[in-house]
Amino acid sequence: MKFELKSTDGLSKARAGLITTGHGKIETPIFMPVGTVASVKGVHQRELKEDINPDIILGNTYHLYLRPKTDILEKAGGLHKFMNWDRNILTDSGGYQVYSLSANRKIKEEGVKFKSHIDGSYHFFTPENVMEIQRLIGADIMMAFDECTPYPCDYNYAKRSMHMTHRWLDRCVQHFNKVPPKYGYDQALFPIVQGSTYKDLRIQSAEYIAGVGAEGNAIGGLSVGEPAEEMYAMTELVCGILPQDKPRYLMGVGTPINILENIALGVDMFDCVMPTRNARNGMLFTAHGVINIKNKKWEDDFSPIDEMGITYVDTYYTKAYLRHLFAANEYLGKQIASIHNLGFYLWLVREARKHILAGDFSEWKNKMVKQMDNRL
Incomplete structure (x- = not known):
């Protein structure tokens, strides 16, 4: 296994690296x-x-x-x-x-x-x-x-x-x-x-x-x-x-x-296990805060699950439809939520890497922490 340190953040200890193994490359974080x-x-x-x-x-x-x-x-x-x-x-x-x-x-x-x-x-x-x-x-x-x-x-x-x-x-x-x-x-x-x-x-x-x-x-x-x-x-x-x-x-x-x-x-x-475990309970993580998709407020919200999301489920399905699946106890709802949450976690660490490489990680991180602490 090989590890290369590509960049470090000037205001924190954040690092961007590259691990190489027999099964390919792992960009870190x-x-x-x-x-x-x-x-x-x-x-x-x-x-x-x-x-x-x-x-x-x-x-x-x-x-x-x-x-x-x-x-x-x-x-x-x-x-x-x-x-x-x-x-x-x-x-x-x-x-x-x-x-x-x-x-x-x-x-x-x-x-x-x-x-x-x-x-x-x-x-x-x-x-x-x-x-x-x-x-x-x-x-x-x-x-x-x-x-x-x-x-x-x-x-x-x-x-x-x-x-x-x-x-x-x-x-x-x-x-x-x-x-x-x-x-x-x-x-x-x-x-x-x-x-x-x-x-x-x-x-x-x-x-x-x-x-x-x-x-x-x-x-x-x-x-x-x-x-x-x-x-x-x-x-x-x-x-x-x-x-x-x-x-x-x-x-x-x-x-x-x-x-x-x-x-x-x-x-x-x-x-x-949090992204999938919480997904199965109807909790969705997003860049602007946490959504409890079981809440009645989403019953007639026909906007996409997450317009900023990286996976196909984020724009293919609506919040109202996903809430309906949870209300009906359809396993598809848990699958959709799991894909969304995992996609969000991968988006988050990859954005972190981009900002470490760009030299503005700390400013971006502080903004994201504040945003993600919301309950939507």
Whole structure:
């Protein structure tokens, strides 16, 4: 994997870069649609590629391991071929899913024993077998196995967890170097900074992760319930330590405003289920604010969903029609809203890149943050 830094913003830490992998180029900053189980919810690959048009999407090791299982993915020739996606894929290691299964898992030094949410069967993840699973999945970018701490989190627990995540990382790197890629292209491994919202732990973790010399680095354990100000403080701190010449990925973040503020702090890559999850509940993100399409005010509004939108659904359908689909509980409504929101997120990061390259990012970002905070 190769990363080139193309431009930086004069008034902030925002960066425009270019990642190159075996599946092509990724212009940063980038938002990665979440395709947890080899599918971005409610979106055909054709729509994903032609309308939303991301350079990279995200899959999840935990979910893909349980279903369809790695033997099926291996027979298919990897996740790219299985889902017919010829661009980049990043896989989360499953650490976050293990965190979210707090009632059904047990964490030890060796690894994590957990109970499947599908059939209740027991499984065991270690740093070593998570590397093997991701090799079989065939992601272009693999994540190291970590423990994602909750918020709030006791200091001593956060410290113990961080050190264990570092020890797990050492095991991940060792095993990653032992097990070669399977499908004829290279895979990169990103370690993950932890430390909850404790400044000294975040500094220690960021320094440890920076010292590994990986091809890119991730920031985990945020967007788990902490106030936005805490997220920004930790991100700014960590970005000041992580190498300038490697991409930085903030995991699981967030709202459009969160994304712009974190781009300003030096983050290059994002993912979040919010655009599709909120879409399924009738919430549409736009450059001028948030629309709750279920509101009665849209019942006879025959204007396009979003005249500024980049996807075909934005001008093909009206607000009144989309509201009707939600009122009638037609799944098409959720699909339309999902395509719109994902298209908006990709538009947003690409506009951010344009303004970084043009040298006026900070002024544009401040204007956009104010606009997007409206409820329409």
